[in-house]
Amino acid sequence: xxxxxxxxxxxxxxxxxxxxxxxxxxxxxxxxxxxxxxxxxxxxxxxxxxxxxxxxxxxxxxxxxxxxxxxxxxxxxxxxxxxxxxxxxxxxxxxxxxxxxxxxxxxxxxxxxxxxxxxxxxxxxxxxxxxxxxxxxxxxxxxxxxxxxxxxxxxxxxxxxxxxxxxxxxxxxxxxxxxxxxxxxxxxxxxxxxxxxxxxxxxxxxxxxxxxxxxxxxxxxxxxxxxxxxxxxxxxxxxxxxxxxxxxxxxxxxxxxxxxxxxxxxxxxxxxxxxxxxxxxxxxxxxxxxxxxxxxxxxxxxxxxxxxxxxxxxxxxxxxxxxxxxxxxxxxxxxxxxxxxxxxxxxxxxxxxxxxxxxxxxxxxxxxxxxxxxxxxxxxxxxxxxxxxxxxxxxxxxxxxxxxxxxxxxxxxxxxxxxxxxxxxxxxxxxxxxxxxxxxxxxxxxxxxxxxxxxxxxxxxxxxxxxxxxxxxxxxxxxxxxxxxxxxxxxxxxxxxxxxxxxxxxxxxxxxxxxxxxxxxxxxxxxxxxxxxxxxxxxxxxxxxxxxxxxxxxxxxxxxxxxxxxxxxxxxxxxxxxxxxxxxxxxxxxxxxxxxxxxxxxxxxxxxxxxxxxxxxxxxxxxxxxxxxxxxxxxxxxxxxxxxxxxxxxxxxxxx
Amino acid sequence: xxxxxxxxxxxxxxxxxxxxxxxxxxxxxxxxxxxxxxxxxxxxxxxxxxxxxxxxxxxxxxxxxxxxxxxxxxxxxxxxxxxxxxxxxxxxxxxxxxxxxxxxxxxxxxxxxxxxxxxxxxxxxxxxxxxxxxxxxxxxxxxxxxxxxxxxxxxxxxxxxxxxxxxxxxxxxxxxxxxxxxxxxxxxxxxxxxxxxxxxxxxxxxxxxxxxxxxxxxxxxxxxxxxxxxxxxxxxxxxxxxxxxxxxxxxxxxxxxxxxxxxxxxxxxxxxxxxxxxxxxxxxxxxxxxxxxxxxxxxxxxxxxxxxxxxxxxxxxxxx
Numbered sequence: 001x002x003x004x005x006x007x008x009x010x011x012x013x014x015x016x017x018x019x020x021x022x023x024x025x026x027x028x029x030x031x032x033x034x035x036x037x038x039x040x041x042x043x044x045x046x047x048x049x050x051x052x053x054x055x056x057x058x059x060x061x062x063x064x065x066x067x068x069x070x071x072x073x074x075x076x077x078x079x080x081x082x083x084x085x086x087x088x089x090x091x092x093x094x095x096x097x098x099x100x101x102x103x104x105x106x107x108x109x110x111x112x113x114x115x116x117x118x119x120x121x122x123x124x125x126x127x128x129x130x131x132x133x134x135x136x137x138x139x140x141x142x143x144x145x146x147x148x149x150x151x152x153x154x155x156x157x158x159x160x161x162x163x164x165x166x167x168x169x170x171x172x173x174x175x176x177x178x179x180x181x182x183x184x185x186x187x188x189x190x191x192x193x194x195x196x197x198x199x200x201x202x203x204x205x206x207x208x209x210x211x212x213x214x215x216x217x218x219x220x221x222x223x224x225x226x227x228x229x230x231x232x233x234x235x236x237x238x239x240x241x242x243x244x245x246x247x248x249x250x251x252x253x254x255x256x257x258x259x260x261x262x263x264x265x266x267x268x269x270x271x272x273x274x275x276x277x278x279x280x281x282x283x284x285x286x287x288x289x290x291x292x293x294x295x296x297x298x299x300x301x302x303x304x305x306x307x308x309x310x311x312x313x314x315x316x317x318x319x320x321x322x323x324x325x326x327x328x329x330x331x332x333x334x335x336x337x338x339x340x341x342x343x344x345x346x347x348x349x350x351x352x353x354x355x356x357x358x359x360x361x362x363x364x365x366x367x368x369x370x371x372x373x374x375x376x377x378x379x380x381x382x383x384x385x386x387x388x389x390x391x392x393x394x395x396x397x398x399x400x401x402x403x404x405x406x407x408x409x410x411x412x413x414x415x416x417x418x419x420x421x422x423x424x425x426x427x428x429x430x431x432x433x434x435x436x437x438x439x440x441x442x443x444x445x446x447x448x449x450x451x452x453x454x455x456x457x458x459x460x461x462x463x464x465x466x467x468x469x470x471x472x473x474x475x476x477x478x479x480x481x482x483x484x485x486x487x488x489x490x491x492x493x494x495x496x497x498x499x500x501x502x503x504x505x506x507x508x509x510x511x512x513x514x515x516x517x518x519x520x521x522x523x524x525x526x527x528x529x530x531x532x533x534x535x536x537x538x539x540x541x542x543x544x545x546x547x548x549x550x551x552x553x554x555x556x557x558x559x560x561x562x563x564x565x566x567x568x569x570x571x572x573x574x575x576x577x578x579x580x581x582x583x584x585x586x587x588x589x590x591x592x593x594x595x596x597x598x599x600x601x602x603x604x605x606x607x608x609x610x611x612x613x614x615x616x617x618x619x620x621x622x623x624x625x626x627x628x629x630x631x632x633x634x635x636x637x638x639x640x641x642x643x644x645x646x647x648x649x650x651x652x653x654x655x656x
Numbered sequence: 657x658x659x660x661x662x663x664x665x666x667x668x669x670x671x672x673x674x675x676x677x678x679x680x681x682x683x684x685x686x687x688x689x690x691x692x693x694x695x696x697x698x699x700x701x702x703x704x705x706x707x708x709x710x711x712x713x714x715x716x717x718x719x720x721x722x723x724x725x726x727x728x729x730x731x732x733x734x735x736x737x738x739x740x741x742x743x744x745x746x747x748x749x750x751x752x753x754x755x756x757x758x759x760x761x762x763x764x765x766x767x768x769x770x771x772x773x774x775x776x777x778x779x780x781x782x783x784x785x786x787x788x789x790x791x792x793x794x795x796x797x798x799x800x801x802x803x804x805x806x807x808x809x810x811x812x813x814x815x816x817x818x819x820x821x822x823x824x825x826x827x828x829x830x831x832x833x834x835x836x837x838x839x840x841x842x843x844x845x846x847x848x849x850x851x852x853x854x855x856x857x858x859x860x861x862x863x864x865x866x867x868x869x870x871x872x873x874x875x876x877x878x879x880x881x882x883x884x885x886x887x888x889x890x891x892x893x894x895x896x897x898x899x900x901x902x903x904x905x906x907x908x909x910x911x912x913x914x915x916x917x918x919x920x921x922x923x924x925x926x927x928x929x930x931x932x933x934x935x936x937x938x939x940x941x942x943x944x945x946x947x948x949x950x951x952x953x954x955x956x957x958x959x960x961x962x963x964x965x966x967x968x969x970x971x972x973x974x975x976x
Contacts, residue, residue: 106697106825110704113727117708120720129719133726140730143824153776161823165737169729176725183713314716523718557732564736568744568771 004102008048009152011096013142014105015041018092020135021112024119024128025085030074033086036067037093044097054098064094085118102146112139124315124521137162168563172556179549181542182525200279201429201450203240204251207390207398207409214385214406216447219277220431221285222514224442226271230287232433234324236453236465237285237445239430241303243340245419247347248394250412250427253339261332261462263289263304267325274318275442275517280311285430285445287322288465294319302336303426317522328462332424340424340457348395348416355420365423365458369466372417376410376471379403383472407469411452414468424457428465440511579643580625587618590651600626614651621645669815672832678814679834682748682768685818689831690742692735698826701731731826738827741775741820745791749816753839754962754969756930757808761839763801765816767791776823782816783839805841808926809973813837840969847928851935852916874898878957909942909954912964926968933968937961947971 018041022034040063044054067090075083092111095104116132141162145152153161200213200220221237242250269291276284284295284306295318297309306318332340343352362368382404390397390409395416398409405413411427418425432451434443453467532540532548584594584603592610594603604622608615624642668691676689694702708724711717746768755761765780769791776790780799787801805811816837819830874887877897885899912932917925929945936943937956944954945964950971952964 103697107700110700113701114704114708117711117720117723120723121711121715121717124717124719129722132723136723136727140824146825165730165733165823166726168733169726172729172732173722173726176729177718177722180721180725182716521718524716560733560736564733564740565743567773568740 005053006048006099006102006105008045010102010105010142010146011045011048011099013145014099014108014139015045015096017112017135017139017142018096018108020138021115021119021132022089024116024123024132024135025089028082028122029086029089033071033089037089037096040093040097044099054100057098060094060098063097067094081118081121085115088115088118105146106143109139109143112136124517126516126520133166137166140165168560172553172560175549175552175556177523178531179528179545179552181545182523182528200281200447201239203242203281204249205242205408205412205427205429205452206249207387207394207405207412213447213450218447219510220279220445220447220449221277222275222437222442222444223287223434224273224275226273228268228270229443230270230324234288235433235443236288236428236451236467237431237434238288238290238305238428239285240281240283241301241305241426241428241455243303243426245343245412245416247344248390248392250415261328261330263291263323263326263328263462265291265323265326267323269321269323271319271321274320275514276312276316276318278312278314280313282307282309282311284308284312284316284318286318286320288324288430289322289326291321291323293321303428315517315521326462327460329460330462331459332457337424337457340426341419341422343416343419348393348420350396350400351413351416352420354399355417358417359421365456366464368421368423369418369456372414373466373468373471376414376468381405381410381472383469408452410468410472411454414466415454415456418454418456426455428453428455435507437507437511437514439508440514442514444507444510575639576625576628576642579639579646580629583621583625583646583649586646586649586651587614590614590653600629611651617649618651621649669832673815673834676834678836681751681833681835682746682766683833683835684744684746685742685831685833687739687743690739690829691831692739692827692829695821695825695828698731701826705731734824735827737823738820738829740773741822742778742818742829742831744771745769745775745778745818747818747833747835749833749835749837751835751837753837754965755805755839755841757805757841757844759805759844760802761805761811761841763787763803763813763837763839765799765801766796767799768796769793775820777820779819779821780816781819782813782837783811803839805839808841808843808923808969810970811839811841813839840966842965842969843923843926843930845927845931845934847924847931849917849928849932851932851939852910852912874900878959909944910936911944911946911954912936913946914948915946922972926971930965930968933961933964 019034019038022029022037026034047053047055068087071078071083071086071090075086077083078087088111092108092115095108095111099105099108113136116135119128119132137159141155141158144158144161145155152158223237240252242252244251244253270287272287274285284293284298286293286306289304290300290306293306295306295308295316298306301307306320358371359368362371380403383406384404385406387405387409388402390402394409395413398405398413399417415425415427429450429452431445431449432453433449434445435449436443451469453465453469455463455465458464528545529540532544535548537544537548580600587594587603587607590611592607598606600622604619607618607622611618621642624637624645627637628639628642672689705724705728708720708727712720712724748766748768750764750766753761753763761783763780763782763785765782765787767775767778767789769775772793774790774792777788778791778799779786779788780801782801783803783805785801785803787799789797789799791797814836815832815834817830817832819828821828874890875898877886877899887898887900890896890898912929914925914929917928920928926947929947933943933945937958937960940956942954942956943964945952945967947967948971950967952960952967
């Protein structure tokens with residue numbers, strides 16, 4: 001049976017399933033891999049259509065010898081997820097090409113199942129899961145059509161049967177999923193071969209860099225505050241701190257890992273959870289200034305940025321506390337001071353001259369800062385998403401010629417001025433503000449919320465945050481980018497304006513997405529413990545979890561057995577007859593079974609004779625049945641009454 | 657490994673006989689006698705499921721785990737469905753089967769499905785042959801097993817197997833039924849001796865055309881007699897089923913005798929006798945059979961033919 005030859009139709013079905021499974025990988029696999037598989041399928045189908053069998057073994061060996069080295073050249077290994085998937089896909093293609101019997105198709109279905117799973121190791125959306133369950137459903141239905149003797153059942157019936165098996169499997173799968181013990185970390189090292197590039201802020205900043213981010217609607221991270229939410233003007237999310245300036249580009253120094261001066265909180269602390277999207281950098285955006293966090297293998301750098309030991313390749317949640325007002329009375333150590341005032345000697349001469357001139361009239365550092373900010377506010381500095389391009393002496397050109405820029409330009413110029421005046425200063429990049437999602441009760445920080453600001457060292461106060469962009473366009477800080485940009489001529493802002501009505505829907509959607517992430521994607525040991533607590537199980541631990549799994553599984557399996565066998569009983573649709581059958585069954589357990597030829601009247605008589613104590617009720621019930629069965633519908637007795645009476649009837653067993 | 661498996665199967669079959677004894681057919685298959693194991697493909701699926709689980713745990717991907725668990729649950733559900741495909745199926749069998757040596761015996765198994773679900777792809781394995789059919793909900797179906805038989809004699813089947821791989825071929829469930837089937841394997845009809853008629857009537861094939869003309873009375877109907885000779889009017893009046901008999905049918909009975917075949921060995925004699933029985937039957941001539949220890953009085957019709965063939969099959973086997 002298993003060695004039966006395949007038909008054109010069966011081949012078509014299985015080829016379709018392979019194609020659908022590969023579709024889930026279309027973004028990660030190099031395009032030629034699915035192309036080869038599809039070509040294999042089409043060739044085999046064409047052969048089958050022409051009534052010919054599979055090509056000979058030598059053809060297959062040739063194809064394999066050509067394709068496998070190609071894979072090796074592309075991936076260098078078969079160990080990674082993408083490389084493994086590519087190899088499996090090609091195997092499925094080759095298998096499709098050589099398919100002769102049903103056994104070959106069985107093997108292909110197994111590959112389809114595994115390739116589907118591989119897609120879920122990368123993707124994490126609900127739709128992907130739903131799609132792949134659909135693929136699995138279709139594949140299984142194909143299997144059903146293979147194993148049948150005689151004519152195969154049609155697609156509709158196969159799908160219905162497959163769907164029923166799938167539906168019956170759901171409760172069991174849910175129990176497994178909820179209660180199967182999770183491990184804290186991976187069992188072994190996962191080769192990180194993902195092709196995805198790092199996104200969001202980088203650890204360098206040239207003028208105009210953040211402008212590209214400003215147009216992106218992509219979510220960088222989400223935040224949920226436990227109790228109080230800091231005001232908008234204090235919601236600065238700290239990212240990489242840039243302290244090396246070459247006259248054009250700011251970058252992060254490698255030496256800045258030394259211990260940071262301790263911070264003394266001045267105001268209230270805020271507790272919150274940052275739900276990071278994987279951006280493939282090491283830093284985590286914490287509210288300025290981070291105080292505590294619960295992320296393993298991570299720590300604060302000397303400039304108060306939370307860093308993980310490895311780039312973020314999957315979503316993480318970090319619970320942290322921060323104080324928005326701090327001070328540090330420690331003096332700045334000399335090495336840091338030297339680093340934080342360094343400027344390239346031959347660049348931006350006009351800026352240096354301006355700084356020295358301002359410093360001569362404002363001896364106090366804070367006064368100097370105010371003077372620069374006043375300059376930004378009073379002179380015709382513009383805030384724009386489409387600033388003109390700047391040359392190597394970018395700060396000179398910006399301050400004295402173009403005077404048009406984005407937050408990056410202002411932060412860069414401000415920090416350069418401060419350094420030129422001998423005040424330690426640095427650029428901080430991160431995010432600012434955020435949008436509250438009222439449907440989910442959390443804040444969304446998008447790439448368009450990316451921001452750059454500065455910090456200057458004031459003796460006795462420590463690092464003080466100065467946001468020079470606020471001096472030019474206060475709305476930028478108070479309300480966010482979308483509104484500022486609408487005053488400009490950029491096409492993106494026009495789109496954003498038009499799409500305003502859309503944002504309510506978008507927020508709702510985002511809330512659902514966030515819930516999916518929190519409840520499903522991030523389900524872990526901790527969630528299982530909470531589940532056990534919810535079920536009022538004392539001292540929840542792994543052992544109890546396994547016990548609960550065993551109990552729940554046997555319950556579901558019992559239900560399943562009943563569910564599956566229920567369909568075997570020849571069930572009569574006749575409610576009256578069923579109620580009567582129940583009555584007879586009850587009387588039979590009481591010792592008087594109805595003989596097949598006995599009518600209700602005769603049966604009642606016999607019951608009355610053998611069990612006088614039951615005479616009244618049995619006669620009455622049998623008469624009711626006769627009425628329902630044989631006379632015209634009347635009000636004297638209804639089916640519901642009869643059913644209730646039968647249900648209430650509890651004869652005692654024979655007393656002998 | 658194969659022999660180990662075979663030994664286990666044999667042991668199980670013997671145990672089933674010890675435990676259940678002989679079944680009185682028709683029998684409804686209850687859950688206690690259904691066994692289930694994964695097929696080879698099922699084991700492969702198991703390996704893939706294990707790999708899925710490990711991948712899901714290692715990548716800490718809840719969606720991959722959900723998919724793996726769903727697949728595993730589907731396998732468990734399928735196990736129940738495979739078991740159900742056989743459950744409460746009623747089996748009956750034709751207890752006596754006739755065949756010729758060197759040809760095939762047709763064993764017929766009657767399956768009744770009183771439930772509301774279709775039972776698909778039920779296999780019957782008997783005498784190292786396999787037959788397969790499906791039984792629709794509430795209906796009956798016959799599964800034919802065509803088993804080649806080489807040797808003359810009487811084969812007594814005491815146990816046969818019902819098996820199914822439905823729905824997805826991941827599992828097979830099976831059961832043994834202890835029903836007895838007697839397979840009478842008549843000798844292969846061979847030989848070159850002429851029919852011992854000696855009379856002028858010639859061979860049977862011509863007689864029919866001529867014989868149809870000469871009506872010579874009514875005879876009791878026996879299964880196998882041509883329906884076109886049926887005396888329908890007699891039957892319609894409420895009489896016994898009878899057939900019109902023609903002169904050819906009423907011809908002189910002929911004895912097909914073992915002793916006529918001196919000089920041949922036993923099997924050759926039996927083969928010749930078998931051929932004669934068939935020739936006489938085809939000629940619709942009454943004939944009797946005489947073999948050592950057994951004598952069948954001259955008669956005609958299918959029942960007589962079967963009786964003769966069985967006598968030949970059982971010759972020397974000590975069976976009637």
